[in-house]
Every structure is written in structure tokens, then in C-alpha cells.
Amino acid sequence: MRLSDAEREEAIEALSEHVRTGRLDIDEYGTRSAKVTAARTRGDLAPLFEDLPEPQPSVLRARPVPARPAAPARRFSVGAVPIAAIIALLLFFTVARGLWLVFLIPVVVAFVYGARSR
Template sequence: MSEYQPSEIRISDSEREDALGKLNEHMTAGRLDIDEYGERSAKIVTAKTRGELLSLFGDLPEPKPAFGQPHPTAGLPPVRRERTFAEKFIPVAAPIAVIALVAGAFIAFHIYFFLPFLFIFLIASRGGGNRWQGGGRGRPRGTRYGRY
């Protein structure tokens, strides 16, 4: 079984992204012009092995792509931070808002459903009846058009 040389090991997408970021640092430092940056970044995107990537950084100083090196914070316990007001408030306020909306819609539906009945009740309680027949608050009986 043949062993791979370190330069023949295939690279991952995250290693390509790391190399593009480091190439960008060299361009912003003025070591590369825009055309050379474009050529090298195109080659980084199509690179398949570590050797192909490292050859693009041969004439450049640090930073260079790092393969398989742990992240500086690897192995450290995660940093716990205090939750902000919004992170505390939203989980409590959201269910209350939903309940209030459902209750409001339920109440509003019933108000509009019973509104015509309320209107009829108010009209009937004012005395109702036909004014021309002498009922309610119309003209008193015996006046014009009355029977008596």
C-alpha cells in the first residue's frame, strides 16, 4: 500500500476558503495586484491537493494556508455570556402576544356577530312600532291621519 505525500492530500472546501482569506490579506497588504489576485484565487478554487495550494503561496510571506492545525480556541471551554434583554423577553412575550391575538379575534368576532341583534334591540326599545299608526313616539293619536 502506498502512502500519500503531504502535498498529495486532497483539500476540503473550508481549507480553500481559508486560503482565499489569506490571499485576500496579501492583496490588501499590497503584495498582489488585482489581476494576480484574480488568477491565484481562480486557481485556489480549482485546486484539489495541498501541494497545488501551497505552490500559489511560495513567493509570499506569512500568512499561508494551514492544514489540519487546530483552531486557536480548540480545546477551551465555551465562553458563557449573559443573555440580553431581548433574548430573555422574546420567549416570554411571544406566547402572550399569540394568546392575546387569538382572544382579541374571538371577542371581535362575537361583537360583530351580535352587533345586528344589538342594533335591532336598541331600535325596538326606543318605542318601535309604526309612527303612522300611532304607536311609539310618533304623532299623538287623533291628529292628522289618525282615526279619532
């Protein structure tokens, strides 16, 4: 994620506080503040504060949880096969009047949708 100017200023203020408390000397502050000014992303900013305690810029404390990729939607589930079998039985006993080929409908549907979902 890219840094804003306000986030860079906050990082320089945090470095200034570390100079005031004696954790950094002036030369190291100059080097790190130049890197903060040139930083474009959080990844550029993080190494500059790894060895320092609080205060740290809030952008480094509030790290977002990486989003998980969504599972692909299943167009056909295994639970649909029993439903298709019930429909085939109803067709067999009502409309088809004994044609056994009606039982192939669930199998064909399962193969067609199973092949399309891959």
C-alpha cells in the first residue's frame, strides 16, 4: 500500500522522538529520515523501524489482514444428484410410463455440470 505525505510526516516525527530519547544519533536520523522521505510503500518504511520500540508510525501498527481469495462458486453440487434422481423417479412413474432412459437424466446432468465446473 502506498504511503501518504501525512504518514511520512508521522514517521519522521517518530524518528525525531527516538533522537530526543537518545536511541538514534543525528547522522542515523538523517539517513533514516531521507529514506522515509523517499519511501513509497509500507514495505519501504518497515525496515527503518524494525530495531526501534514505540513510538512507531501508525501505518506500521495497523497492518491489514491479507484478504483470502474467495473459493470458486460451485455451479453444481453433489447434493443436486439426489434431487435429480427424485425428479427422474417422478418422471418415470408419471410422464414416461416406464421408459428406463429417464434414469439417465441425473447421470447426464452430473457429467455436464461436473465438466463445466472444472
